[in-house]
Amino acid sequence: MTISLTTLARRGAQVLALTALASSMAAAQTPGKLKVGLMLPYTGTFASLGTAIENGFRQHVTELGGKIAGREVEYFKVDDESDPSKATDNVNKLIKRDQVDVLIGTVHSGVAMAMAKAAKESGTLLIVPNAGADAVTGAMCAKNIFRSSFSNWQPGYAMGEVMAKKGIKKVVTITWKYAAGDESVRGFKESFEKGGGTVVKELSLPFPNVEFQGLLTEIAAAKPDAVFTFFAGGGAVKFVKDYAAAGLKKSIPLYGSGFLTDGTLDAQGADADGLFTALHYADSLDTKRDNAFRLTYAKTYKLQPDVYAVQGYDAAQMLAVGLNATKGDASKAAEISAALVKATIDSPRGPFTISKAHNPVQDFYLRQVGAKENKKVSIASAKLEDPARGCKL
Numbered sequence: 001m002t003i004s005l006t007t008l009a010r011r012g013a014q015v016l017a018l019t020a021l022a023s024s025m026a027a028a029q030t031p032g033k034l035k036v037g038l039m040l041p042y043t044g045t046f047a048s049l050g051t052a053i054e055n056g057f058r059q060h061v062t063e064l065g066g067k068i069a070g071r072e073v074e075y076f077k078v079d080d081e082s083d084p085s086k087a088t089d090n091v092n093k094l095i096k097r098d099q100v101d102v103l104i105g106t107v108h109s110g111v112a113m114a115m116a117k118a119a120k121e122s123g124t125l126l127i128v129p130n131a132g133a134d135a136v137t138g139a140m141c142a143k144n145i146f147r148s149s150f151s152n153w154q155p156g157y158a159m160g161e162v163m164a165k166k167g168i169k170k171v172v173t174i175t176w177k178y179a180a181g182d183e184s185v186r187g188f189k190e191s192f193e194k195g196g197g198t199v200v201k202e203l204s205l206p207f208p209n210v211e212f213q214g215l216l217t218e219i220a221a222a223k224p225d226a227v228f229t230f231f232a233g234g235g236a237v238k239f240v241k242d243y244a245a246a247g248l249k250k251s252i253p254l255y256g257s258g259f260l261t262d263g264t265l266d267a268q269g270a271d272a273d274g275l276f277t278a279l280h281y282a283d284s285l286d287t288k289r290d291n292a293f294r295l296t297y298a299k300t301y302k303l304q305p306d307v308y309a310v311q312g313y314d315a316a317q318m319l320a321v322g323l324n325a326t327k328g329d330a331s332k333a334a335e336i337s338a339a340l341v342k343a344t345i346d347s348p349r350g351p352f353t354i355s356k357a358h359n360p361v362q363d364f365y366l367r368q369v370g371a372k373e374n375k376k377v378s379i380a381s382a383k384l385e386d387p388a389r390g391c392k393l
């Protein structure tokens with residue numbers, strides 16, 4: 001049998017085409033790098049919080065050898081400036097332009113709600129490493145949306161229980177007028193009033209305003225037994241200093257959700273000494289797990305870790321649990337959810353589980369500031385679960 005040169009050339013071309021097809025199918029089956037989109041504040045009053053979250057996240061990825069579920073991690077970053085008006089455009093840079101597999105963000109509740117909406121519509125996996133907006137794991141909850149931090153309701157509720165048990169009766173609240181402030185106060189009021197206390201006045205100012213003088217004068221005039229507050233980052237530093245400078249620290253005890261004194265103590269100095277707050281982390285837990293985490297963090301970043309660093313670290317832990325269950329496929333939200341709701345996360349804060357609505361079920365500590373640390377006093381509320389109002393999952 002003789003085969004013509006033309007036939008030979010055609011067969012050669014067919015073999016080449018088949019080889020190319022086989023290798024492109026293999027490439028499609030082998031997931032490439034895991035694209036992680038970090039949407040965090042790197043400027044403004046929450047800048048140091050965003051950096052701590054990124055540091056914590058990277059710390060765990062480094063512990064995993066730079067890979068999650070076998071996929072090398074590649075980072076894409078957007079500074080969200082804690083500005084809700086820019087949030088939809090910012091998150092779409094990560095979803096549409098960079099086509100990330102997972103979004104990690106953010107700090108500010110208003111920005112997080114825009115991220116949750118975009119994640120829900122696009123199906124992109126989202127892990128919120130701070131923002132407490134109740135709706136994220138409440139009315140907006142979804143199979144592909146998770147939180148490694150807290151709901152705003154949780155620390156407020158824990159502090160309300162503590163203050164009612166102390167026999168405090170009349171409280172003035174003061175906070176920023178946005179979801180985190182409003183919801184922290186609502187959580188506080190729920191348990192405080194259940195325990196027999198009354199909120200006599202609710203004061204607020206727009207985020208990120210720090211002109212507190214007029215409101216401090218109103219607090220002095222109201223003469224409450226105590227004040228409950230939510231402020232964080234640069235605003236918390238200024239509030240604690242202004243409260244002391246106004247002479248109120250001596251006469252009207254100041255309590256807060258723990259963001260008031262987390263990551264802020266160097267700047268607040270003696271003005272923060274003695275303050276009581278409630279949070280899901282403390283500087284003095286003295287567990288093997290937390291000590292190891294703190295040592296590595298301090299060595300790597302030449303900084304002491306805070307609650308934000310822990311939440312970033314745990315976002316990476318949660319991502320690893322979820323993706324290990326899907327062999328690295330971030331689009332399989334139902335399988336990721338199933339793995340996470342039955343997991344226990346071995347966090348530096350202490351072990352926690354994840355509710356059906358995808359929010360941590362965790363202990364809240366009563367802490368007191370001393371020697372530049374948030375020292376654990378007791379457990380204010382054990383295994384506290386957010387009520388997840390409006391969540392249908």
Ligand code: BEZ
Pocket residue numbers: 046107108109110130131132133152180232233259
């Ligand atoms: C928030 O906006 O949800 C938030 C910001 C800083 C600390 C805690 C909560």
